[in-house]
Amino acid sequence: MASINLPSRQELALMAVTLFWGGTFLIVHVALRHCxxxxxxxxxxxxxxxxxxxxxxxxxxxxSLAEAGAGMAVGITIWAGYTLQSYGLQTISSSRSAFLTALYVPIVPLLQWIVLHRPPRLMNWVGIGLAFCGLVLLAGTGATQGRFGRGEWATMLCAVSVAAEIVLISRCATLGDSRRITVVQLLVAGLLALLAMPVAGEHLPAFSWIWVAGSMGLGMGSMLVQLVMNWAQKAISPTRATIIYAGEPVWGGVVGRMAGDPLPVTSVVGACCIVAGVLASEIRLPARLKPRK
Incomplete structure (x- = not known):
């Protein structure tokens, strides 16, 4: 018979990460008005x-050199993902951005298969399909309307960067101490973003307590999040982690509802699909018994 395993400590920790991510969109959206x-x-x-x-x-x-190299590799994907998503949000709607960013859900198992040579199980594919359908519903009908411009392309590249980050963390987290790898990747992501400012023609903004509080608060939260991800993904496959991360827009919808945004029926159905995807990925189908000779 098929069985369902209860979430482990690592899985519960990643669920807490998605809760944090879901609550940061509003903060970032407000802060980007001032910088x-x-x-x-x-x-x-x-x-x-x-x-x-x-x-x-x-x-x-x-x-060690291995830990420094692992941190640099993951740091580059963090910098690329967050920068591309922020750039895209300047020209496209949040729903359109959510839909395109959600492309990392089907990309991760493919990268895992190519890089780590770990083919996903059948129920992993079922969970990924349900989670992706839920993300499409949460994004809303506005996510598929309009022309395809620079903001859309930037957000699609963001999805590739997010997928690469998840796979690299699973690959690199076992190369050394999670604390050292985490600090290196955070410093690399921050330094690359600041060095890219003159190249992109971006200038220092006028002082505002909004971007000060937002960046400092999210900075401390990001340190804890990346530390948890590096620790948890030592024991969790990229595919399983991706299905858990797909719950981010669920929490984002809850936070938005608390802030006064309407929650349509499609969003509720999408949230249910994501929860169903998480549960489906935990189902272990019985192995086929070989016939006796």
């Missing part, structure tokens, strides 16, 4: 990296 995307991403992750350096300064003294 550019590269500046905000750079300040956010430099804050996270410096805070991690202060907390884990003793452990950082023993950073």
């Amino acid at each position: 550019g995307p590269l500046f905000f991403v750079g300040l956010r992750f430099m804050t996270a990296g410096l805070a991690g350096s202060a907390i884990f300064h003793r452990a950082l003294r023993r950073t």
Whole structure:
């Protein structure tokens, strides 16, 4: 008979990560009215990296080349993903962005298959399909209307970067200490964003407590989130982690509803699909018995 396993500590931790992600959209949306995307991403992750350096300064003294390389690889994908999504949100709606970013859900198992040589199980594919359908419903009908411009292409590249980040974390998290890898990737993401400002023609914004509070608060949260991801994905496959991360827009819809945004029926159905996808991925089908000779 098929069985359902209860969530592990690592899976519960990743569910908490999606709760944090779902609540950050409103903060980022407001902060970007007062500063550019590269500046905000750079300040956010430099804050996270410096805070991690202060907390884990003793452990950082023993950073190996493998840990530094792993942190740099993941840091590049973090910088690319957050920067591209912020750039896209300047020209497209949030629903359109949510739909296109959700493309990372089917991309991750393909990358996992190619990079890690781990083919997903049948119920993983079922869970991915349900989660992706739920993301499409949560994005709303506005996600599929209108022309395809620079903002859409940037957000599609963001989805590829997010998928690469999830797969790389699973690949690199086992190469050393999660604390050292986390600090390196945060510093790399923040530094790349700040260095890219003059290249993109972005200038320093006028002082505002809004972007100060938003970047500092999200910076501390990002440090904890990346630390949890590096720890949890040592024991969880990229495919399973992706299905859990697909719950992000569910929490985003809850936060938006609390802020006064309407919650249409399609969003409720989409949330149910994502929950069903998480449960379906936990089902273990019985192995086929070989016939006796």
